[in-house]
Amino acid sequence: MxxxxxxxxxxxxxxxxxxxxxxxxxxxxxxxxxxxxxxxxxxxxxxxxxxxxxxxxxxxxxxxxxxxxxxxxxxxxxxxxxxxxxxxxxxxxxxxxxxxxxxxxxxxxxxxxxxxxxxxxxxxxxxxxxxxxxxxxxxxxxxAQFPGPKFGVQGLRDRLQAYDRPIFFGVIKPNIGLPPEAFSELGYQGWLGGLDIAKDDEMLADTDWCPLERRAELLGTARRRAEAETGTPKIYLANVTDEVENLIELHDRAVARGANALLVNAMPVGLSAVRMLREHTQVPLVAHFPFIAPFSRMERFGIHSRVFAKLQRLAGFDVVIMPGFGSRMFTSDDEVRANAAACLEPMGELLPSLPVPGGSDNALTLARVHDKLGTVDFGFVPGRGVFGHPHGPRGGAASIRQAWEAIAQGVPLLDYAAEHVELRAAIDAFGTR
Amino acid sequence: MxxxxxxxxxxxxxxxxxxxxxxxxxxxxxxxxxxxxxxxxxxxxxxxxxxxxxxxxxxxxxxxxxxxxxxxxxxxxxxxxxxxxxxxxxxxxxxxxxxxxxxxxxxxxxxxxxxxxxxxxxxxxxxxxxxxxxxxxxxxxxxAQFPGPKFGVQGLRDRLQAYDRPIFFGVIKPNIGLPPEAFSELGYQGWLGGLDIAKDDEMLADTDWCPLERRAELLGTARRRAEAETGTPKIYLANVTDEVENLIELHDRAVARGANALLVNAMPVGLSAVRMLREHTQVPLVAHFPFIAPFSRMERFGIHSRVFAKLQRLAGFDVVIMPGFGSRMFTSDDEVRANAAACLEPMGELLPSLPVPGGSDNALTLARVHDKLGTVDFGFVPGRGVFGHPHGPRGGAASIRQAWEAIAQGVPLLDYAAEHVELRAAIDAFGTR
CATH class of the missing domain: 3.30.70.150 (RuBisCO large subunit, N-terminal domain)
Structure with a gap:
């Protein structure tokens, strides 16, 4: 030139x-x-x-x-x-x-x-x-040419009647290998313990050993029982990650049976297919993050993860699960904060998405996430921190809610644990990590 | 543990x-x-x-x-x-x-x-x-649970009646900004010069300044004229890269008007959406490679590009365009060869895909591609090497065919150029690069 x-x-x-x-x-x-x-x-x-x-x-x-x-x-x-x-x-x-x-x-x-x-x-x-x-x-x-999230943070809070606090997710574990009956019992226990949202792992698909339809039916029933027993709305977040041509049908089958939010692995399915599903969906859509780190981990090469956070909001996700804080997830605090900000900051007329920084969380890590984000507009998503808790998922979920009570009341975690056995057990089990 | x-x-x-x-x-x-x-x-x-x-x-x-x-x-x-x-x-x-x-x-x-x-x-x-x-x-x-390419290398050769030689593609340039009328005239000239396939650039979409329907109509007409004048079958490769929900309709509209192969940017659209299109398509599907290098360029991090070559074949692409040889494309010879092999080697009952290593090619680079691959089962895809040729696209395409004639006859390129003005002009224009 x-x-x-x-x-x-x-x-x-x-x-x-x-x-x-x-x-x-x-x-x-x-x-x-x-x-x-x-x-x-x-x-x-x-x-x-x-x-x-x-x-x-x-x-x-x-x-x-x-x-x-x-x-x-x-x-x-x-x-x-x-x-x-x-x-x-x-x-x-x-x-x-x-x-x-x-x-x-x-x-x-x-x-x-x-x-x-x-x-x-x-x-x-x-x-x-x-x-x-x-x-x-x-x-x-x-x-203005993109619809963005259909429900957004406020829509999700309204569905759960959960305000002024984080939203409590739990990834049902073992994530792979259980039949629907055993799997749904774990979700039920998690809700009774205080989870807002019990979710499928991002790797759990519509397989012959755990068909989505049967799973949605059993977890839908379990969810309604848990709602009746606790008097609070709950969400079963079903993973519909699948071939693009199946997405709409899986939505219909899962929602009809009781799933009331859907998980999609955004990049493996493709953001454009998500935009298609967003037009059709009756329930909030939740993104999981496989296939982003290989683009974003290098400091000077690739694509920064906040670009994907923005694109996921553009495509219509109401919730964006992303790698969270701590050395375990190889993501700097600044990068996690940038991704959370991309979900929440003004973006034309698009509704905000709820950021959910995740990865090996439990009752001990909640304060860190809350402190680093400086807001209650986030989701918290333990897996083994709830479902690997020594008292089982009911105790695991309770330990998370107790950790939040301590934070909200300004009481040191160890003091609060003295009167809350589930929190005490979480500290003993996960405290050395 | x-x-x-x-x-x-x-x-x-x-x-x-x-x-x-x-x-x-x-x-x-x-x-x-x-x-x-x-x-x-x-x-x-x-x-x-x-x-x-x-x-x-x-x-x-x-x-x-x-x-x-x-x-x-x-x-x-x-x-x-x-x-x-x-x-x-x-x-x-x-x-x-x-x-x-x-x-x-x-x-x-x-x-x-x-x-x-x-x-x-x-x-x-x-x-x-x-x-x-x-x-x-x-x-x-x-x-066995994936259909793979519908036409494969042999199907493409049969459609073009082109055997025992590479397939000659040309990317119509200027790639962005021309109205359909001017754009189709360039394709027509390229076919007359000897292109098998005149193609849309991977960045050309269904825009208001160059709508796909009008483009397919004009290029379809131009293709049939070129076929009549040259007595050989030709292909107009239309780019249908778009939102997933539009793919089937764009296929139908483009093919009805005269496009007889379709280009899809595989990773931006998503491989699963391609699999859906593959079930529907009446014409060969061609992959372009945006959104792969950020995964694959690091030697020790990410995902090797041959994994994507295999997945594109699995999803049903008949042709896979990939970064080619030479320092310009930042891809080692071994990596290009690995990707070509992934297209052609046995893979269950799946048909082979035609590998098309590309990037800043012209009449002078054809021998290198042929030598390094060691087969005629490849596509050659210049852009400016045809459409920026000093004699225009007809001369540019002729220069490519002349380069192949020299290779096939074992004549040194410079000797062959002495009697072929288009090849001579290509050497003068592109030889210093």
Missing amino acids: TPADCEGFFATLDELVADDYILLDYYLECSGDPREAVAHFCAEQSTAQWRRVGSDEDLRPRFGARAVELEVLERDRPGFSYGLEPEVTAGVSACRVRIAHPHRNFGPRIPNLLSAVCGEGTFFSPGAPVVKLLDIHFPAAYL | TPADCEGFFATLDELVADDYILLDYYLECSGDPREAVAHFCAEQSTAQWRRVGSDEDLRPRFGARAVELEVLERDRPGFSYGLEPEVTAGVSACRVRIAHPHRNFGPRIPNLLSAVCGEGTFFSPGAPVVKLLDIHFPAAYL
Whole structure:
């Protein structure tokens, strides 16, 4: 590209109609002149050849992605991060670039959005093998074309009649291998102990040894019994993760039998299929997070997990389960907070989604999650912390509710445990972890 | 886990019924005893809590993933690769492990397969933040539950009446911004020059400035004219990448108007949605590769791209476009060859898919692709190499065919160019790259 060619891929924000552009923040390592590399980067994700041979047309003003900010963070690096070794023709620079990408290029379609902002153009720009999409910002005009969550945080709270506190989930364990009868008894005990939501594990599918229909029937019955006995609404969260062509039918069969929220493994099923299910659903939709960490774990490569949090809200999830706090989940506190914020912060007219940071939680970790998030608008989702509790799931769920009572009353956990045997047992069982 | 607990997650292959297990090869870095880390790794992806509290049941023999090979590649590393820093309690080891995962846990469902073999269990195993799924091997009994490609390599060749040579694709450029009329004229010229297949770019969607229906109508007409003028069958490959709920309708509308193959961005749309489209399609399905490199580029983290090549064939793609040879595409020769082999090698009763390694190709790069693959069963897919050729697309396509004639006749390219002006012009235009 000539210097004049490059300039066609730069702009200032005030030259552009804000509603026409998605803003994208990237980290980028490139060889040679950063400004030329960024022009190529914009070209590759939009109109790389901007005129026909023999024509003097210029498609860039209308269809070109354009850099609106470029900050060179580091010059003359010894090479690329992560030992990547493409042909290097000049010193390597590390940059942060903000790109305005015209959404008219693809429209309000999730697969086409992904292809444009984190597809071939992003990861195969010449001389720039190390890139991370750090964040994505949608204009109101674009967001208005997506329905987003159908129920949102308030809708979920209303269904549970649960206000001013976290929502208490429990992943029924053993997650794999039990028949529906034994499985539903565990859920029932969890609800009696104080769970709001008893859920299928993300790996539990509609198998012959635990068919979804039978599971939903038994857990629906158990749920209604638990509601009658406790006098509070409960949710059975059934995993309908399956082939796309089965989603609507599984929704209908599960909901008809008593499931009153549905779990979908968002990325394995595909965000677009979730958007389809969202149009149809009668109950809240809950995302689980497989297939995101391989994109997001590297500091300087891939796609930041907050991009997926935003896209899951865009697709219509009412609840987003995500990797939580603590070294066990390989996710920094800042990243967990960024993901929670992506669920809750203003986003056009879309309802907020409930963030649920999870991973090896139990009664001892609740205070940490609450403190780090600084809000009660979150879900707490132990697995073994409830279902591996020495007193069984009823005691396990009770230990979680007791931990919350201690927090809400400002009483030290150990003091509260002196008068609450389930909490005491949780501390003894999980305290060394 | 106690040592006895660990043993429940190991087995030898001859103890297992081969048809019941998918075999998974992982690279894994872990802290502490590798054998214990691998037991946790198996547990996390299958039945982490294998009995109910108060029961002496053991769900592992039937539902546990089990390590059948473990090789410690390196002991006492100074830390984890890529600067990852979880809590380390003991020396770090690097391992290669083969795991037998019982597919009864999830069945023949792509989203559930992905969740099990590269989901939370894989990427959040305690003390093991660095992991790469290197390969996946399916037993015949599992493969038999997937239809795979509907047409395959032979079906595509029969449709084109093109044998004993590569299939010549061209990506119509400018890829974004032209109205259907101008766009179709470019395709027409490409076919006259010798393209088998003129294709939409993977970023071109069903937009108001270039609606798919109108594009398919004009390119369908242009295709039939080109077929009449050249006396050979041609294909217009229309991009139907869109929201999942539109796929079937876009198929019907595009095919009715003259598209005779369809492009889908596999991972952004989702492999399961592709499987649904495969059941319905009347024409070959072609995969493009956005959203794979962020998983696969790191040597020791993520998911190897050959896993996606296999999954795309499983989902039913007749053609798989993939990053090709040369430093421009940041993909090693071995990786490109592994992906091509995944398309062509025996895989149960599934038909082979045509591999199409692509990226900045032109008449000068054809010999390299042919030599490195060692077969004519591949597609060649220039963009600017045809549509940015100084003589325009007709000359550009002719230059590709001339390059193949030179290869087939064993004539040096420069010699052949002496009598073929389009090839000569391609060498002059692209030869310095």
